[in-house]
Amino acid sequence: MFLKKIKPFLYLGVFYLAISLIIRIIFFFHPITTASFGFFEVLKVLFIGLLNDIFVFILASSLLALYFLFLSNSKYKKPYGYIILSVLILFFLYVWLIPNNIFKQYGGSIMEITMAFVGMKIVFFGLMLFLPAQRIKIRNALYFITLLLYVLLIIFNGVSEYFFYNEFGVRYNFIAVDYLIYTNEVIGNIMESYPVIPLFSAILIVTISITLLIYKKTKEELLELPDFKQKMVLLGTFMVLCAMSLLAIPSLMQIKSGNVFADEIEANGIPKFYWAFTHNELDYFQFYPQISQKQAEKNFLSQYSQQVLLRNITADQPETKKNVVLISIESLSADFMEHYGNTEKITPFLDSLAEKSLMFTNLYATGNRTVRGLEALTLCIPPTAGESVIKRNDNKNKFTTGNVFKSKGYDVRFLYGGYSYFDNMQDFFEGNGYGIVDRNNFKPEEITFANVWGVSDEDMARKAIQVMNAEAKSGKPFFNHWMTVSNHRPFTYPDGRIDIPGTSKSREGGVKYTDYSLRLFFNMAKKQNWYKNTVFVIIADHCASSAGNTELPMDKYRIPALVFSEGFIQPQKFDKLMSQIDVMPTVFGLLNFSYQSRFLGQDVLKQEFQPKAYIATYQDLGFVKDGHLTIISPIKKIKQYSLELEKSNLAPEFKLYYTEKLLKNIDQKLVNDAISAYQSTSYWLQTKQLNR
Structure with missing residues (x-):
């Protein structure tokens, strides 16, 4: 009975092991595999690979085990069948009709996906409930679909691993995670690079053929369903096997031979993908172009008057210990503001404030995610390959803007309207000495509106005033x-x-409402005693969109930034090219702070400042300088574009769009500058030289 009931697992398992073996053999003979293997080394690689595949398949088949576990005829008996069907229908109606339910709040396609899944469940459950004579046929159809999905995923994973190895010479790493994040770009690249129709047709034919074979060999198992006791035996056995797999896979991943190709061939791509997803890093020194480390550091540090990493910043005027409020605004592209040519008047307050502020008109975000913007404003370092430092395990005890303020006796806090555990923000900011005020600190009566991301910006504005009033009473700057x-x-x-109604769910409404909330905040702040002793820094975390015609479209990284302090900061426009990482060192300069710095950004108002910007995705690292954009990418790829401003009716300092023209003859000095910046930053992070 036991062997009979696990036949589907055996057939699928043998198929998965066969596909994995074929992939390994292909990798052994692939031109990119430059290592040689002895007979016993081949056996070792195949044996460890087999163990990897067996344990991975056990875990991957958990959904199939759950499918079999819930197969039952008793759930269709009265009254259970009607109760289950009613619950499913009520849940569907909740998702469809109730305003501001959790699925609608999240946005995107999550509501439609949920409705489709629950709707299909209702249809099939209803058919099996009201048509008992057809129950076996319906169950067989669902079983065939389940097998089809498993076979398709096994084949698709095998093909994906081949193409990934074909390009990078390794199993999945963070680039594969990146591919999931940039789905549109990746699908476009596949469509342009490979014979998609023949490839997908072949995959479909093989998938249907293998599925039919397994289905015919195993469908009889659905005629006699296991009873409760048999299910418990199967469940217990499966749980033991899963526990063994969870212990074995990490141990097998630690086995290293010293031969990189052997390690990659014997590995399994699925746990490597999971490891990359959870560790969020891409090894610069494995995938990117390099020069000698000594030369890289020398090149990079030449921009500073003191050409060392740990530098003494000495002000020539007395320090001004004003309060500082840094407001990083979600997804505020520069072209949302009238100052940059927008005609929709969706930022009336910010545009009015810009006239009274030091405004940086040629400033670029380092990335296209909130955590990348927070990294730039907090650590003041260029972006590195993979995920932001904020989401990495080694994200604590860094040298931060908060450290500088704390050394001057300031109270230091991070304020966020949502739950700060999201995107690892709580772990990062607490690990670097910040106090945190987030949704957990709100009383119910303090929340007038909230969605899945947190309380509304106006509620956070009121809470911010409350927090700042309490800080001001302590007598310490904040x-x-x-x-x-x-x-x-x-x-x-x-x-x-x-x-613009809040139910319209429009980007323009989101921008205009944030602008409204900032006006509310400043109107409240003006009534406080601490207002005139405060510097306000308002900057976007990143742009609203990053898609463009090239890997790194310049116009999709340009963000606004204002420094405002009534009677202290003189209104002016700074139009030199600069990076998000330069903002806080510049603010420290305005305050005449003297401190020891590990920041890699510069005070843009100093004579030594060299105009440049860093823009990046998870894997493409861009360096902008002297009218050129240099991009370094895996595997040691280099591209360079000339940047030409498009014609515009805007004043020169507000021209927004660049035409990027790919160059055949690259400027090697700018390439070396780009490599020096990213290689040095990666090295200093690895060696903890950017820790405090």
């Missing part, structure tokens, strides 16, 4: 970094605040 949330899908906010 530094607060407030991250807004409302300008984010689903773009919902309270009605009646602006002329």
Whole structure:
């Protein structure tokens, strides 16, 4: 009985092991595999690979085990069948009809996906409930679909591993995670690079053929379903095997032979993908172009008057210990503001404030995620390959803007309207000495509106005033970094605040509501005793979109930034090219702070400043200088573009769009500058030289 019931697992398992073996043999003979293997080394690689595949398949078949576990005829008996069907229908109606339910709040396609899944469940459950004579046929159809999905995933994973190895010479790493994040770009690249129709047709034919074979060999198992006792035996056995697999896979991943190709061939791509997803790093020194480390550091540090990493910043004027409020605004592209040519008047307050501020008109974000913007403003370092430092395990005890303020006697806090555990923000900021005020600190009566991302920006504005008033009473200066949330899908906010309804879920509404909330904050702040002794820094974390015609479209990284302090900061426009990592060193300069610095950004108002910017995705690292964009990518790829401003009716300092023209003859000095910046940053992070 036991062997009979596990036949589907055996057939699928043998098929999976066969595909994995074929892939390994191909990798042995692939031109990219430059290592040689002895007979016993081949046996070792195949044996460890087999163990990897067996344990991975046990875990991967857990969903199939659950499918079999819930197969039952008793659940269709009265009254259980009607109760289950009623619950499913009520859940479907909740998702469909109830406003502001959790699925609608999240936005995107999550609501449609949920409705489709529950709707299909209702249809099939209803058919099996009301048509008992057809139950076996319906169950067989569902079983065939389940097998089809498993076979398709096994084949598709094998093909994906081949193409990934064909390009990078390794199993999955963080680049594969990156491919999932940039789905549109990746699908476009596949469509242009491979014969998609023949490839997918072959995959489909093989998938259907293998599925039919396994189905015919195993469908009889659905005629006699296991009883409760048999299910418990199967469940217990499976749980033991899963526990063994969870212990064995990490141990097998630790086995290293000293031969990189052997290690990659014997590995299994699925746990490597999971490891890359959870560790968020891409090894610069394995995948990117390099020069000697000594030369890289020398090149990079030449931009500073003291050409060392740990530098003494000495002000020539007395320090000004004003409070500092840094407001990083979610997804605020420069072209949302009228100052950059927008005609929709969706940022009336910010545009009015810009006239009274030091405004950086040629500033570029380092990335296209909130955590990358927070990294740039907190650590003041260029972006590195993979995920932001904020989401890495080694993200604590870094040299941060908060450290500088703390050394001057400031209270230091991070303010966020959502739950700060999201995106690892709590772990990062607490691990670097920041106090945290987030949704957990709100009383129910303090929340007038909230969605899945957190309380509305106006509620956070009121809480911020409350926090700053308490800090001011302590007699210490304060530094607060407030991250807004409302300008984010689903773009919902309270009605009646602006002329765009909160139910419209439009990007323009999200921008205008955030602008409204900032006006509310400043109106409240003006009434406080600490207001005139405070410097306000307002900057976007990143742009609203990063898609463009090239890997790194310049116009999709340009962000606005203002430094405002009534009677202290003189209104002016700074139009030199600069990076997000330069903002806080510049603020420290305005305050005449003297301190020891490990920041890699510069005070842009100093004579030594060299105009440049860093822009990046998870794997493409861009360096902008002297009218050129240099991009370094895996595997040691280098591209360089000339940058030409498109014609515009805007004043020169606000021209927004660049035409990027690919160069055949690259400027090697700029290439070396790009490599020096990213190689040095990666090395200093690895060796903890950017820790405090």
